[in-house]
Amino acid sequence: MSDAEDLVHDNLVSLQSHVLSEEARHPNAQGDLSWIISAISLAGKTIANKVRRARLDDVLGAHGTENVQGEEQLRMDVIANEIIMRCLGDRASIAVLASEEDEEPTILRRSGEGGKYCVLFDPLDGSSNLDSAVGVGTIFSVTRNDPDEPDGERTVCRPGTEQVAAGYILYGSSTIMCLTTGNGVDMFVLDQAIGSFLRVRTSYRMPDAGAIYSVNEANASSFPEGYQRYLENAHASGYSSRYIGSMVADVHRTLIRGGVFLYPPTGKNPTGKLRLLYEANPMAMLIEQAGGLAYSGAGRTLEIHPERLHQRIPVVLGSKAEVERVRSFL
C-alpha cells in the first residue's frame, strides 16, 4: 500500500466527522439526528469524567430516593440523568425524552414545534457496580416522534424495529461508544487528551460463535427448564462463564469476543429484569446490525410491541450460532 493509501487507510476520523459523512449519504437529511448524536457524545464525555472522579468527588452511594422501578437511586444515577437532560434538552429536534430514572417521559416539544425524534435512555446502567470500579454505561435509543400521538408514553412505546439509531457508551478501562444508525455498527474510543471520540472500528461484524455464556447463575434454579438444560450442555461442552453484572460491559464483551448474554425469567423477575425500551431494544439493534441475534421468549426482541415504558422482558442475545444453540433448548 502506498504512503498516500496508508495515510487514507489510517485516517483520523472523529465521531463528529463520521456522523456528518453518514448524514451526507442521505440527501434529504437535515442534520437533526447528527445533532442528537452530538449531544449524546457531549453527555457521554461529561458522565465519563464524573464516573472517573466519583470516589474523589464523594458522589458514590445512595441518593436517598427510589426510582420508578422501586430501586434505590444512587447519586450518580441522578447526576447522569441530569447531565443527559441538560445536553439533550436544548436540541431543537427532540420531542420526547424517556429515562429509566423518570416515571413519565418528558415532552419537550410537539411535532408542530419541531419535535421530530424521541430519545430513550438508561443514564447509568450497572451503577450499583460503581463502588467496585466495574465498567458501567449509558444506553440510548432514538425513535421517530408520532405527530398524531399526544401521549408521551404511547409515543415512545414502539417496536425496536422502528429505532433510527441506538448505542451505548461504556465507561470502562477506556470510554467506548458503540453506535448504529441502521447501517452497521461503528465503534469510537474517547481520547481524553483531545476530548474527542475517535473511530476505531467501522461496519463491525461480531464473531458468529463463541464458547462463552454470560448469565447470573445464582438464579439458575428458578430459570425455566429449557435454560437449565442449555446451561448443563454448556458446562458439558467446556464453555467459559463470564458475568460482570453490568449489561453494557457484558454486551460489549459479547460483541467483541462472541458468545451469548442471557437474562432469563427468574423467580424474582418472572418477566425478566431488563427493560425492553432502553436496554434490550438498543442492544438488540446493535447485536443484529453486527450480525448476531437477539430474542425475548419465542420472538425477536425488536418485534415486541411494548405496552409500558418500563416494561421488562427476558433477553438472549449474542453470536448467531450461540443464540440458536440456546433457542434449541427452549
Ligand code: P6P
Ligand atoms: P443481576 C444492572 O442493575 C442491570 O440492570 C444490568 O446492567 C445487568 O445486566 C443486570 O441488572 C444484572 O442483574 O440480577 O444479575 O444483578
